[in-house]
Amino acid sequence: MDYNYSERMSKLNGAATREILKLLTRPEIISFAGGFPATQCLPQKEVQEIANELLSEGRATEVLQYGTTEGFVSLRQQLIEYVKTAGIENVELDQTLVISGGQQGIDLMSKAFLDKGDVVLVENPTYLTALQIFDSYQAKIIGVNADKNGLDIEDLENKIIQYKPKFIYCVSTFSNPTGKTYSIANRRQIASVTAKYNVMVLEDDPYSKLRFEGEPVPSIKSFDTQGNVVYVTSFSKVLSPGLRMGVAIGNKEVIRKLTICKQGVDVSTSNLSQLIVCEYLKRGYLFPNINKSLPIYRERKNAMIDAINKYMPDEFSYINAEGGLFIWGGFDAPINTTTLAPEAIKHDVAYIQGQVFYPCGDVTNMIRLNFSNASVERIDLGIHRLGDMFKAEIAKVK
Ligand SMILES: Cc1ncc(COP(=O)(O)O)c(C=O)c1O
Structure with missing residues (x-):
């Protein structure tokens, strides 16, 4: 064949x-x-305790039925509280979308924004699977120079002017592969230069809570005044990758588009995973x-x-x-x-x-x-x- x-x-x-x-x-x-x-x-013990309760407490139908694509409201409310730890305040419910891991956020952004030949700017080097996802949408991927403080803002601005990218993808804290963290000034500059040229940013943050030294830094999203930053975070590294749980936070209109894209991918993130994470957060187990x-x-x-x-x-x-x-x-x-x-x-x-x-x-x-x-x-x-x-x-x- x-x-x-x-x-x-x-x-x-x-x-x-x-x-x-x-x-x-x-x-x-x-x-x-x-x-x-x-x-x-x-956290096997805690997850087992919650899963047992969910399946035996008359909530089994909630777990076993279809769910809404956006995700459970109770979970999204918890997530609004959670992202405050990244400096992201005043998030409304329709600015949140529950996703099946951070990787799905990258895929949905690509599906929503990229046509064949569109440019994505990335930190050079960056997360391998993100490159594969952008390739699968036939995007042209261009690397932006970076140093220990983050993206080279002059190179970023020049490449925005030259290539008119659809979005910039970056792992701003403890990057994969480099482990680098962008400085606060760099984050502010990324938010402002991309807003100036109307370019979206996809800020991918699976690692910021795994800090062993130094002080936490606010996300790029926390400096977003124009609604051009989509912040994606995941519970894979801080709870369990097997639950496939994450959240995307962005402008309402963009989140609506990502939701439409998600409908065609998996209808919704697993109800069981969503409710486990919701209870895990509610019971204060995470930190x-x-x-x-x-x-x-x-x-x-x-x-x-x-x-x-x-x-x-x-x-x-x-x-x-x-x-x-x-x-x-x-x-x-x-x-x-x-x-x-x-x-x-x-x-x-x-x-x-x-x-x-x-x-x-x-x-x-x-x-x-x-x-x-x-x-x-x-x-x-x-x-x-x-x-x-x-x-x-x-x-x-x-
Ligand atoms: C930078 C980055 N983004 C996204 C992911 C995907 O994680 P998830 O399990 O949340 O889909 C990873 C996983 O290694 C990663 O390193």
């Missing part, structure tokens, strides 16, 4: 990380490749559980930093993020981390090659390391193995 796929599938082969991710089920492999929360941070998780993540991040300092070659430098799940680093040496990724697997360690996070795919000396899902001992062992491998490679090219 000749399968006659759509044109939009032509750029999507998922090859970049598929081979690595396939191998990760092997228990001997120490994986720094994914972005999974630590298993012991998943105490996050506070229990933070020392685990902090310890793992510190273990990774210590191991990097001990074992990685001098040519390796990295960003020591104040939160999130990743360490991003690169080599000041002509080695190719893409071709070495399968080699690392032979040593039973996995990382993600930096190349896949760049829209142009033209950077081959960077790696992303996840520290959340391996024990301190395995982090030490895995980085030791990687360090030995990279040192040997560097010796070859010297």
Whole structure:
């Protein structure tokens, strides 16, 4: 059979990380490749308690019936309170849409705004799956330069003028892959320059609550005076990725369009997941559980930093993020981390090659390391193995 796929599938082969991710089920492999929360941070007891109550308390029909696409009002009210922690105030109910994870927010924004050939500006580098989603809508993806304070505002403005993008996608706090957080001044400037040129911003924030050091910063959305910022956050990293729960906050008209797009995708986010998260928030479980998780993540991040300092070659430098799940680093040496990724697997360690996070795919000396899902001992062992491998490679090219 000749399968006659759509044109939009032509750029999507998922090859970049598929081979690595396939191998990760092997228990001997120490994986720094994914972005999974630590298993012991998943609040099994609380979720079980709530789910039992929901299914036995006469609320079973609410759980088992169809739901509205926008989501349960009681949950959306909780979410309005929740996003105040990102500095987002005065949100009305019809400015909220419950979504099935943050990734759905990226997909719905793309569906609502992108025609073939439209431009999306992204921080260079950025979240791999967002790039794949934009590709699936046949968008043209252009990278914006960034430094430790966030987006290069001059480059952003020039590219807005040059490319007339439909929107800008950014992970403003503890970015994936870099772990960077935009400064408050940078956030203010992004809100103002995009408002000036009538460009939408998609602010993706799955990580801001996972802060181990430093002070929280308000979202870009909190500086939005024109209704051009859509803020998406998710419960995947702070509660459970399996529940597939998130929320999009934006201008009413935009949220209406995203709702229409969602209708055709999954009708609504799972009622069971919505009501579990609603009760979880109502009972005040979220922040105490996050506070229990933070020392685990902090310890793992510190273990990774210590191991990097001990074992990685001098040519390796990295960003020591104040939160999130990743360490991003690169080599000041002509080695190719893409071709070495399968080699690392032979040593039973996995990382993600930096190349896949760049829209142009033209950077081959960077790696992303996840520290959340391996024990301190395995982090030490895995980085030791990687360090030995990279040192040997560097010796070859010297
Ligand atoms: C930057 C970023 N956005 C979105 C997501 C998707 O998360 P969700 O599970 O909420 O769909 C991830 C997951 O790793 C991510 O890193």
